[in-house]
Amino acid sequence: MTHAYVGQLLRVDLDRRQTRTEPLNRDLARLFIGGRGLATKLFSNEVDPNVDPLHPANKLILAAGPLTGTAAPCGSRFMAVTKGPLTGAIASSNCGGDFGPDLKYAGYDLIVFDGVAKEPTILVIDDGKVELRPAADLWGRTVDEVEDTLHTRLGRDFKFVSIGPAGENLVRYAAIINDKSRAAGRSGVGAVLGSKKVKAVAVRGTGGLTAADPAGFRTTCLDVLEKLKNGAVTGTGLPRFGTAILVNVINEHGAFPTHNFQQGQFPGAEKISGETIADQILRRNRACCSCPVACGRVTEIKGGQYAGRGEGPEYETIWALGAAVGVSNLAAATKANYICNQLGLDTISAGATIACAMELVEKGVLTEQEIGFPLRFGDGEALVRAMTQIGRREGFGDVLAEGGARLAAKYGRPELFMGVKKQEFPAYDPRGILGMGLQYATSNRGACHVRGYMVSTEILGLPMKMDPHTTAGKAAVNIAFQNLTAAVDSAGMCLFATFSIGAPELAALLKTATGFDYDVDELLLAGERIWNLEKLFNLRAGFSRKDDTLPPRLLHEPMPAGPAAGKTVPLTEMLDEYYRLRGWDDQGCPTPEKLAALHL
Amino acid sequence: MPKTLLVDPDKCTSCRLCELVCSGRNADAFQPARAHVRVTIDVDEAFYFPRVCLQCDDAPCLDACPCEALVRDPRTNAVVILHDKCNDCRACEAACPYGAIRCWDDRAWKCALCDGDPECVRFCAPQALRYEPAESWPAAARQAYAARLRELAQEARP
Numbered sequence: 001m002t003h004a005y006v007g008q009l010l011r012v013d014l015d016r017r018q019t020r021t022e023p024l025n026r027d028l029a030r031l032f033i034g035g036r037g038l039a040t041k042l043f044s045n046e047v048d049p050n051v052d053p054l055h056p057a058n059k060l061i062l063a064a065g066p067l068t069g070t071a072a073p074c075g076s077r078f079m080a081v082t083k084g085p086l087t088g089a090i091a092s093s094n095c096g097g098d099f100g101p102d103l104k105y106a107g108y109d110l111i112v113f114d115g116v117a118k119e120p121t122i123l124v125i126d127d128g129k130v131e132l133r134p135a136a137d138l139w140g141r142t143v144d145e146v147e148d149t150l151h152t153r154l155g156r157d158f159k160f161v162s163i164g165p166a167g168e169n170l171v172r173y174a175a176i177i178n179d180k181s182r183a184a185g186r187s188g189v190g191a192v193l194g195s196k197k198v199k200a201v202a203v204r205g206t207g208g209l210t211a212a213d214p215a216g217f218r219t220t221c222l223d224v225l226e227k228l229k230n231g232a233v234t235g236t237g238l239p240r241f242g243t244a245i246l247v248n249v250i251n252e253h254g255a256f257p258t259h260n261f262q263q264g265q266f267p268g269a270e271k272i273s274g275e276t277i278a279d280q281i282l283r284r285n286r287a288c289c290s291c292p293v294a295c296g297r298v299t300e301i302k303g304g305q306y307a308g309r310g311e312g313p314e315y316e317t318i319w320a321l322g323a324a325v326g327v328s329n330l331a332a333a334t335k336a337n338y339i340c341n342q343l344g345l346d347t348i349s350a351g352a353t354i355a356c357a358m359e360l361v362e363k364g365v366l367t368e369q370e371i372g373f374p375l376r377f378g379d380g381e382a383l384v385r386a387m388t389q390i391g392r393r394e395g396f397g398d399v400l401a402e403g404g405a406r407l408a409a410k411y412g413r414p415e416l417f418m419g420v421k422k423q424e425f426p427a428y429d430p431r432g433i434l435g436m437g438l439q440y441a442t443s444n445r446g447a448c449h450v451r452g453y454m455v456s457t458e459i460l461g462l463p464m465k466m467d468p469h470t471t472a473g474k475a476a477v478n479i480a481f482q483n484l485t486a487a488v489d490s491a492g493m494c495l496f497a498t499f500s501i502g503a504p505e506l507a508a509l510l511k512t513a514t515g516f517d518y519d520v521d522e523l524l525l526a527g528e529r530i531w532n533l534e535k536l537f538n539l540r541a542g543f544s545r546k547d548d549t550l551p552p553r554l555l556h557e558p559m560p561a562g563p564a565a566g567k568t569v570p571l572t573e574m575l576d577e578y579y580r581l582r583g584w585d586d587q588g589c590p591t592p593e594k595l596a597a598l599h600l
Numbered sequence: 601m602p603k604t605l606l607v608d609p610d611k612c613t614s615c616r617l618c619e620l621v622c623s624g625r626n627a628d629a630f631q632p633a634r635a636h637v638r639v640t641i642d643v644d645e646a647f648y649f650p651r652v653c654l655q656c657d658d659a660p661c662l663d664a665c666p667c668e669a670l671v672r673d674p675r676t677n678a679v680v681i682l683h684d685k686c687n688d689c690r691a692c693e694a695a696c697p698y699g700a701i702r703c704w705d706d707r708a709w710k711c712a713l714c715d716g717d718p719e720c721v722r723f724c725a726p727q728a729l730r731y732e733p734a735e736s737w738p739a740a741a742r743q744a745y746a747a748r749l750r751e752l753a754q755e756a757r758p
Contacts, residue, residue, distance in 0.1 A: 214624070287615035291613075294613035
């Protein structure tokens with residue numbers, strides 16, 4: 001098996017400090033594509049769904065897709081697949097940057113970590129040569145320090161993923177960071193790496209990838225490139241203003257969750273918008289490998305107590321560290337973002353957990369005495385302070401490190417946790433975008449926007465406009481988005497590309513790259529297969545229909561004001577239709593007929 | 601009048617698609633290690649810099665080659681390597697002050713402007729790389745680019 005796949009995976013047995021190379025299974029690659037899909041297949045074959053996510057028997061897989069490292073525009077992604085410490089569900093966190101391509105040039109499509117190392121360890125893959133090295137001196141260091149040290153020690157041209165102190169300290173939403181500022185962010189994949197005592201993975205390689213049909217692949221790449229350049233979102237909006245271009249858009253729709261979802265519009269939105277970021281702190285765009293969009297923001301806060309340099313904030317981050325916590329001070333929110341990157345924290349869950357704590361304070365349930373300092377909505381200084389404490393599990397940060405669900409439950413107000421399956425919501429209030437309510441409830445990795453981005457159709461009108469305030473047709477579209485997204489993630493393509501391309505272009509890229517005779521139907525069937533496989537894992541891990549729900553606030557408390565005033569999410573009707581259209585029973589279990597049709 | 605491969609580093613976004621398509625066309629594989637164009641990236645300094653061959657008028661590589669393996673293509677003005685004449689002596693690699701020549705598989709390799717249709721230009725969305733008449737690259741900008749390129753090449757050498 002060659003062409004766009006390297007054709008082999010690396011198994012890392014940390015208990016025995018041994019590694020071995022294994023050929024990629026061609027039949028499984030065709031059925032599950034690679035990346036998220038193939039990693040989930042291997043993971044669910046090999047790991048007991050009831051394993052404690054931080055137990056050595058949990059595995060963690062880093063997985064590039066077949067397009068990763070090729071010239072496919074936006075094809076640079078890899079996934080981290082494991083059982084998530086935040087959720088107890090399947091976790092699969094997506095990340096761009098340079099690591100995925102270089103993993104393949106170094107010789108592997110996937111790395112499977114098993115067991116736990118006796119001492120802090122780094123994995124080095126130098127052009128096919130694999131080595132586990134002790135790294136006690138790196139333990140406790142920030143992501144920046146680790147990358148700078150390893151660049152000096154190993155060579156400038158190495159690429160890394162690493163964890164910060166948050167991953168070492170098993171913060172339940174610790175991220176795996178690549179290129180200092182890009183995160184496989186959600187569900188606590190960084191804590192799993194930390195539990196295994198793996199501080200970093202370094203890769204470098206001179207290997208090459210080919211396309212099965214070079215001329216056809218090139219033509220398809222040019223077609224995709226033109227569509228990305230000409231698309232309004234990928235050609236203009238994202239390059240100019242980054243993902244935070246959405247701040248004003250979502251706020252104007254009254255779906256910009258404010259003060260832990262107590263309101264849908266943030267008075268300070270203008271001060272933290274993509275336009276303001278571009279105007280005040282942007283130094284330069286930053287693209288992931290092979291991406292013509294370049295939505296990344298290299299930024300700097302000049303002077304003052306929040307002075308610093310780094311990347312971000314992107315949209316979800318500036319929401320979580322802005323509107324969610326009521327902070328309209330761009331410098332403070334950006335500083336909190338830099339801290340998350342350096343300590344290795346998921347910005348969404350970190351900000352949203354602090355927002356939950358702020359509401360507990362506001363309600364008088366949680367005292368400032370317990371926290372050790374005032375923690376009120378709008379206080380940027382407190383935000384920055386709390387963030388540092390979380391990453392190091394210092395003081396009250398030790399409680400916040402458990403996430404919003406455990407925090408709210410600890411103080412007897414579980415209903416104030418804003419999320420699903422113990423994972424915090426991202427930056428859209430579904431009372432103003434009803435399809436997102438269904439998406440949040442059904443996402444296999446807990447509350448998540450990038451498993452079926454209904455905002456695209458309900459707000460942006462891509463590929464067609466749907467009314468955000470009605471439920472008609474939402475289940476069918478959400479299913480289509482979820483299936484396509486599973487295929488996109490598995491291919492190694494960035495989801496943002498789907499603002500301008502769809503299944504036909506992706507199928508053409510995959511067909512010409514891999515030589516597998518994919519068409520649109522097979523591609524979407526593969527996506528559906530992957531989605532069902534993730535669902536099966538969660539069912540075996542103990543999840544059921546009662547977990548496919550939303551917090552009572554979103555189901556029963558009408559949005560207080562703004563364009564979505566008076567709205568709640570009529571979830572049950574959408575969920576019933578969703579299960580039916582998925583071919584699942586009324587408890588959300590795939591039927592035997594459906595599983596047979598999907599070869600599961 | 602042949603065109604020139606013009607570089608506008610300020611427009612570069614660090615995506616390295618140029619490296620991928622260059623190697624795809626010239627090395628038959630997506631393999632940045634074998635690309636003729638390379639992008640130096642230092643995110644901390646917000647510094648991205650695509651490094652290309654300048655196809656110098658007074659080309660040191662041409663003079664250095666003892667076996668006449670390097671010749672000027674009059675159609676494109678590119679200095680091209682005739683691989684059947686190359687004996688891998690690496691004199692051209694050592695002579696180039698810009699680090700634009702590299703050796704592998706017992707041969708020297710460099711940019712030949714893809715016979716007048718540079719693949720890197722075709723795929724450069726931000727138009728940091730362009731293929732235009734020589735006069736559209738102002739002399740001062742070209743000289744500043746060359747000076748920085750030279751510095752980077754020297755830094756890269758052991």
